[in-house]
Amino acid sequence: MCKPVLTAICLALVTPAFADAPAPVKQVQLTEWKAVYGTVEARLRVPARARIGGTITELAVTEGDVVAEGQVLARIVDEKLGFQLSALEAQKTAAEAQLANAQAELTRGQELLKQGVTTVQRLDALRTQVDVVTGQIAALEAQARVIAQSEAEGAVLAPAAGRVLEVPVAKGAVVMPGEPVATLAAGGTFLRIAVPERHAANLHQGDTIEIEGAEGRLAKVYPLISGGRVTADVEVADLSDRFIDARVLVRLPVGQRPALVVPEGEIASQSGLDFVQVEGAEGPVARVVVPGQHQVIDGQKMVEILSGLTATDRVLGGGNE
Known part of the structure; x- marks a missing residue:
């Protein structure tokens, strides 16, 4: 039953609108997520090297340019x-x-x-x-x-299609054979993350990874632990290569925990408190609850209940009516 200070609230919430059959509080296993930062990496970092020594008389690219395979990046004259x-x-x-x-x-x-x-x-x-x-x-x-x-061979050609990351030389500079004239990011991009080793056992290849505005797939977990962290690669569709080494917030599944959830529509709010209608011995009772994170389970919007309900409670439908 409601306490005296909440009697008015309870009477306002307990109305004949709750005609649905009571349903037990749903118990589910929720995924625990760990927020870490990932780094945008190029699959290949390919240097375009000088094949002869001489003076750079023409420099056709700068950082950020997108080039095709075989495109002339610079010209060296001996x-x-x-x-x-x-x-x-x-x-x-x-x-x-x-x-x-x-x-x-x-x-x-x-x-x-x-x-x-x-x-x-x-x-x-x-x-x-x-x-x-x-x-x-x-x-x-x-x-x-x-x-x-x-x-x-004085023409320095792009070894692969990609984006120019670095041009460490300038027009008029003297270069030696084998010296890099530009560095390209080629072959697409992926995310590389470093996770604390206590979560290593919970990382599995193929897991779904949540990224800012997108989803990815855990493609590879490296066996070598360095500095107390495990390195892993995440494949993300259409990941931009505009900024290589950019940091992106990533959420990793690192375990599961039991939780009680109710449909989002069964929570009513009044006077700064959240209520859920449950079946009582003498009729419907408005139970004060502390809601947690919103989840989508089997296509239905659910809310985790942190406190106020037990697994034996039966929720009455129509909480927002």
Whole structure:
């Protein structure tokens, strides 16, 4: 029964509107959530490196740009390569002149051999001289192709499609072969979290993770505990790669606990107090309760009752009428 100070409130709430059959207070297992911060990580951090040494004459990207695979990010020029090509061209010209002379000598030797003026050994020596000079020209052409390829490798290409995270160089800077010109985030993004080790046993691959405005899936839990924390990866659909290493609030399921819940509509509020109509020995009774978190259970909006009800109570429908 209601206490005297609450009699007026009880009479106001206990009306003939409660015609529904009483139902026992529902006992459920609620998931315990742990709030932690996750870090947005790129699946791949790929450096775009210089393939030759030289001076950066063109820098086509800056931090935050989105690039395609194979796109030219910068251009490096080594002036020595141009001089080497010029030297090879000069050597090739000289060798071609020697070849022309050697071929003329060979033709003359063949005519003299027909007349019996020269020997076969002399003719073989002339053929050898032609072959040697021809080989020299082929070697010079191969060296020229190598240098031309080195010049072409002055273009720094994006190794993968993604977003530019860092450009540690500037136009006019001198770089060495293998030095990174830009760092790209490629292959999409995921969340990496670090959870206190006391919750490690409650983390299971495939668990649903609540994230600010979205849901994710626990994709991997790493076995190595470092600094008292367990590292795990969370896959989130359409996670933006605009800010890598950004911190995002994540809620992890770390256990379950028993709770009493009632439908959201069965709670009535008056004079700053919350009431639930329960079945009493002499009729409906307005029981003061302390509501907790709102939950959606089997598609129905429910409210956890922290105190005021027991598992044996039977709730009357129509609490808000």
